[in-house]
Amino acid sequence: MRLSFFGAYDPGYPRNVVIKKGLRLNGVEVLDCGLWPNRKFWMRYPLLFYRYIRSCSKRSFIFVPEFCQKDVPLAKFLSLLTSRKIIFDPLAPRYETKITDWKRKPPDSWQARWNFTIDSWAFELSDLILADTRAHKEYYCEKYGLSPDKVEVLPVGYDDELYRPVSATNKEDRFTVLFYGSFLPLHGVDAVVEAAKIVSKEDASIDFVLIGSGQTLPRVRALAAELNLSNIRFESWLPQSELPQRIAAADICLGIFGRTEKAGRVVPHKIYQSMGMKKAIITAQTPAVEEFFSHRENIFLVPEPYPENLAQAVLKLKRDKNL
Structure with missing residues (x-):
């Protein structure tokens, strides 16, 4: 062929x-x-x-x-x-x-x-x-x-030669929650920022790292500034080849939390890539993601309201290493 x-x-x-x-x-x-x-x-x-x-x-x-x-x-x-x-x-x-x-x-x-x-x-x-x-x-x-x-x-899948389990060369001492992406509306990164605020009140040792740029980034940055968050860090786009090391250095990787129609119909690359590296993943509970994955078996799914439930999921995963 x-x-x-x-x-x-x-x-x-x-x-x-x-x-x-x-x-x-x-x-x-x-x-x-x-x-x-x-x-x-x-x-x-x-x-x-x-x-x-x-x-x-x-x-x-x-x-x-x-x-x-x-x-x-x-x-x-x-x-x-x-x-x-x-x-x-x-x-x-x-x-x-x-x-x-x-x-x-x-x-x-x-x-x-x-x-x-x-x-x-x-x-x-x-x-x-x-x-x-x-x-x-x-x-x-x-x-x-x-x-x-x-x-x-045909699911999007991932490149298993690039996204495979590796040891982090620059693992930070603090517990890190990672989001990376193009800040599209379907990503719902504002919910991540609001969750970071909730987490900061219960556990000050958890950091959120947001990598990327895109349509909603200015609004998300403004929200983080308005909430006066010290546990969140923004970083610019990275080459694809450098992402595996950043994923390896994270304790939890995030999927999407958008409230748009499209958010309920997709399973983004970042979920498959992080899963290929054997990382704990939290994402919104949607019809699309439940086609392939099961809550608490190979992924942690959160329903609405996303900020509150995402925050509790982060705290739960940090406290329970078996999850």
Whole structure:
């Protein structure tokens, strides 16, 4: 079997790394026929067309990775020219991300309708669609009218060569709770800050470390300042290669605590990565996470209200090493 990754995508994005490695381990020949996602679609189409015709047209399948909805129409055109099938891995629709989760525009705006249309075209033109959870599959089918037979679930997983149990080289003396991510609304980092306030009143020896940047970071920093927290530290983005050591140095790793619809449909990379390193993980109790994991068996799940229950979970895990 031979497959080409096609579109404007980041080859280092964890989802792509995991899928490529998995395919190759199963004997699939994978060729990169992509571009870095820094061009408008109308600028990259000629380059993608040329690259595919020159070196990728003999592959059995065209694989369009995450966030490449706008590249699916070109992939469809090429698939008709070369009699190939398209596998599309959206990871999340544009409408769900930009409108529902990020709330960039109102749902009744023309921008919302346009993003929904782009998603619909991409789904319609693909032969097989991947979803990261059953909850996401159900959303795709209900929202876009897809047949369940057209959608298969493939969890995001993790790179087990990078995220594996290792000894921390710079373990801090204090008990550390770690969050890392892009500070999206679905991450609900404000709940982490509020939990840190509660924890500080009961156990001053626990520190919270928040690594990353993104949409909600200014608001989260302002909240931490307003609460006058001394047990929380913000750090900027780290290269992927440095994250394992930071995870190894943490006592507890955090998942997500957002209250958006999308938060209930995803299981982010950070959960699988931290689990691969055998770390205690606390995350919100959602339909998606309960598809794969069980409370107190391989993860610690907290219901609403997240700040209070997250704080109690941190304190409980610190006190009970058996958990």
